[in-house]
Amino acid sequence: MTQLDTNEQRAEESVVSVEKSAIKLSSETQLVQIKLRTTAENPVRATLTDPIPDTHAVKLDDGTAYTDGVLTFDQTVQPGEVRRIDYPLVGPTATSLSASTIESVTRVDSESPLSIAWTGNDGSTAMPAVAAENGETASLLAAPETAVNTADAMQGAAIGVILTTDNEDAVVRTVLRARRNGLQVFATTQGVEADAEALDLLETLGTPVLSPPSKWASQLELHRLLSRAARERGLSGIVLQTRDCPRIDYDRTATAFAVSDYEVIAIPELWNQSPENPSVVVGIPAYNAAESIATVVESAFPFAEDVLVVDDGSHDATADCAREAGATVVTHERNRGYGGALKTLFREADDLGAAHLVIIDADGQHDPGDIPALIETQCRDDADIVIGSRYVGERRTKIPVARSLGLAVINNLTNASMGKLRPSGFIRDTQSGYRAYSRAAIRSLATDSSIGNNMGASTDILYHAHRARLSVAEVPTTISYDVENASSQGSLSHGLDLIRNIFWTVEYGRPLLILGLPGAIMTLLGVAISVLLVVQYVETDTLAAIPLATSILFALGGLLVCVTSLMMHVLNGHPTLKGLRDEDNS
Template identity: 45%
Template sequence: MSKTTYDERTREQRTVSTSTPAVGVVATPENSDSIPAAALQAKRRGFEPIVTAVDETVAGYQLADEIDVRTVDPLEREREHVDPWDRLTTEARAIGFPGLIAHRNPDAAVDYSRSYRQAMDTDRYTIDAVASPTVETTPRVLAAIPAYNEAATIEDVVADALEYADEVLVVDDGSTDDTATLAREAGAAVLEHEENSGYGGSLKTIFREADRAHADHLVILDGDGQHDPEDIHTLVETQRETDAELVIGSRFEPESDTTFPLYRRGGLFVVNTLTNLGLGIVRPSSWIGDTQSGFRAYDRTAIESLAADDSIGNEMGASTDILHHAHHQSFAIDEVGTTVSYDVDNASSQNPIAHGIHLVTNILRTVEEERPISSLGIPGLLSATCGIGFAYLTMANYIDSGTFPLGLALVSIFFTLAGIFACFTSIILHSLNKHSQRVAETTHAKY
């Protein structure tokens, strides 16, 4: 591959006005495959990557140039004694970048938020990128905590959880306080979301990281101190004894000593009932007792499966989405008693009424998508039947009295049209579901 020298005219054309440091990458035969992904990741995070190479024949360097990433020509072989990082630094200065973040290991993830802060806080022009603090070991038990503005409690929760887990992961979901810093100081690995993505968004990050770390057991608990970290051991031991893919720390089991506010108990009864019916579990003896508990243990099978599921929502309804996933995958679900303390500061950051409405709406939407015949078709048929009944009464009343009952006629029309619409909608949704299943089965068979 032959390239012209990276001259002043080219530099002037590609110079950008920016106050953000550039991200430098040196392509080698060993890291060649990782160069394009590393460069694109830097772009997605708002940084401009600059790529050079130890040799212009390195494939990763050539690909970077092809995808419109700023490249710096490697030096000729007779000048190999010049450090390519020095060349990147010189080029970044000439272009006008305020600094250079040296991404020396393109195979590793970068914590761009911390790298940027470090670059801005130092007098040095070039700094090494700060590696993303992921779980580096292969923990048998990984405790994970989705956290948003939990600075008041996160240190104690992490410290207590470390007594019962091999490692603790905290996903800081765009907190505006010191949650991330305090969690690190307490000994947790911390992943930070730049913006708040919701409870479900944090769970998806946790499943992906637990899968990457090959954890045998993943236990998720809240960061506000409501859950007792000592129960981590109970959930994991139950999972090992029963081989259940999912074990739920339930507030309704006999050994639980949880005291509910009356409004919360009533709301949970409604949500639990709707969730179980939505899962197709009719007999109360087979119901999941606490469908909204956030204290859960997942085994390796469940971790891998959930990490690959993009259909889980970002909000609090993710707890229900996970149960639907487990039901479809025929996972065994067990429950053990756990005591939840509501006597903590900021135990719930959401309005309970709005939270309940959101959960019920999410459940009904899921049921409608998965069981359109039972959720829409049957009620629609009943509605249409009622409409026909009201129509009969309307005509009978008109014949007997000679006066047309307008109100009864409108009721008849409403029930009939609503029923017909619901029936047709259920048929269409049912057909779409069957078609999607056939497509998925065909795709799976091919691959």
Template identity: 45%
Template sequence: MSGETIETREEGQRERADSVAVGVIATADNTDGALRTIHRALDRGHDVFVLQPGETESETVRFAKQFDVEIVRVQASGDLQRYKEELAIAASVKDYDAVIVPPPECERIVYDETLAAITENSIQVDAVTERDVEFSGETVVGIPAYNEAGSIGDVVREARAHADSVLVVDDGSADDTAAEARSAGAVVIEHERNQGYGQALKTLFDEAADRDVGSLVVIDADGQHDPSDISRLAGELESGDADLIIGSRFASNGDTNAPVYRRFGLWIVNTLTNLSMGVVRPRSRVQDTQSGFRAYDSDLLESLATDGEIGDRMSASTDILYHVHENQFKIKEVGTTIDYEVEDANSHNPISHGLTLVNNILKTVERQRPISTLGVPGFVSTVIGISFGYWCFSNFIASGSFPLGLAIISVFFTLTGIFSSFTGIILHALNQHLK
């Protein structure tokens, strides 16, 4: 594009900004969102009107007065349409062609689409916000991100080359992650505070289901995944052979430069996860249970969006597999490359992360299979305890001396077994009752 064309376009955008204002409706609980909207509007060259319902001045208006904004006061009525009309009147009196009004929650305005929707007869225009952007039928890349300003822009730009759209969930970052993602062309949903990887995934599932995406491909924000594999995962999903496609380090053609200790830890977690799902046959095993590179079809997204059992933290990857297994969705793995030598790669402590995953797996097994994990081992332990007790009694009869060591072993195994067996039976009964 020529420099002259760019200058002409930018001049047209400035002229449009000069003739279009932004109207913000102040409420008791939208101060933060309203002030962000005011800042962004002023930065883009739009004048701002702030509507104050009622006589009591809200916190939003008190802060807004510090900026070059017009305050519009009306009687409180709770009628949103009336407030919009009042803003339109105030803007037209000041000779503006139109006023853009975001919802009272002040979700982020998508200015390009909003300005494109303005017609000659438009005076008041409802803002198109990031939550209004539709991805119906599209292949969307979803990226959970936390303090990834250094890498998120490149990841978004590379992902856009292999998908229709990119949706980033900024999980309360303290840096410019959200701004970098937007400037690279992503739609960004922001958490007010850090809530964890699992919660960011759940937000992605909710948003994808609400926006009726065709498929969602989730990748990490740190650049460890190869964006060129996005098309391959999405293509495998379109074939209809599976509902979840996992980009696997350990499947055929997969590769990773993960350190040996990470590979060993992943082997343990993969083995425990498969056993906890009751998967024993090698053909049915999930080889990379902790891969964050996954493609979900629309049916699975709808199902995941309603599951309240997915954890907020790193155990979410395992929880999703439990959901897929229990609801009889199909899984397929394709080989992919995961690079651990990228700058600012995943910094989670592998030991604490691994222990958290193992603890989550054991809790799940205990909850879902109490008879096999508590009842059967408890019965075996009880039999062992009784056997040691018989041995102890036989030695006492034969020698006249009491073998204290055998007695202690017998009591330990017997009591442990009885406690474990009854716990398993009780948990099984509760599970059946809840079902």
């Protein structure tokens, strides 16, 4: 991606000059820029013709192409200003650009909008639409159905992009499409050298590039930088592009922007590529959540084709509120627990053929605005399960102390029970309910009856993923514990739940590892200390009775733990116990 200096032309007609140049975007695409200036003391209206040969085509976002003909521009030029017209040209980039010609210049008293006409050599005519002008220096060709409503909905907003060495072309495309929609763009960099050609190209396109806090600043830090720049300039909000910079679905993003506080993650067009089956389904387990469920459903809808709510035997109007908000509601006649609601969501999403299922809580603790980041990671890394984690990246979640201590214990136990003993392989947040599941994971989990009905289901799912060799990834997210309708469960109650989860991990996880290994260590230590004390008695004729008795009891206790773990291991594999467990979880 380099800027071309070839075929830069100047033509004089009366008091108006025209300069034509091109920027190479890819091997067959370039951005043509036509700049108009006047030396007159008053505004003038210039008519400019620009031939397009049959070897090239002006191709717009909707697929419309203009080739083998002439574009005619009527543009008002103010004294001392530069008016620029950009359009994408597809064809051999090595071919010299055709010359643009000033056909006429007339004096005018006021500003008039740019108009564009197309005349084909075959006699065809068209009036390509014009996007909103960006300041005083550029007007862009746009697709005939350029989203005027989108521009209105996001009036005064900006697009924020992060330039990396892997997404240069995608960033340029994002900048061009944003400007065609009349939106300002801010950029910053991650891992890019200061003299990179891409930075010069962004500057040429009129995009401010903000200096990052450091060369390898985190995505969260860079998003904060972009958001701060938009606030300082008095803009109404900012749409933050994801790392890969896919094409933005402006209609859906505008809907999400309308209900956001200030920032929103861009929703990509690729989510709409499967007309038969929904791409993204948001699932919400809900129990007595009438006060919050409508708000959660409405905030999730811009990011999903469908929102599924499982009313888990609520005693209030949860189901009615969810339906009124537009959700598809499945009702349990009795309360089956968090895990029971999750299993219903997996089955429903499987029946729908959803490509992605994202689970969020009904109390508003999870931010649906992070859904694009979860889905992008799932697609880019081919991850079957993506967890919105409180413990990766720059942590902003303020976790209550008691909950934090309990989570630390259960996180370590869960990882150990799956044989993840190296920190590099740890799942940092095993208890986060904010997760995205791929089609393969949905299909696999929908038929697993071993997933429990209680809060331990979060751990059950990770065990299932471990057994089925489903890949797991984590992305940073922030969970709000101070939302108005958050769970009222106290620290003591939550601690007891965590203890139950720990016992469940021991019982249904890997007892040989969780109990057997510590038991073996206890036995060896007890035996070793006992032997040392006996040797000391033989050599000195002095018996340390209490330490010796303690070490013997310690060894016997370790041996008992080893035997218990072996019995649990055998029982867990017994067909009768498996049948009872499956019946309990059904």
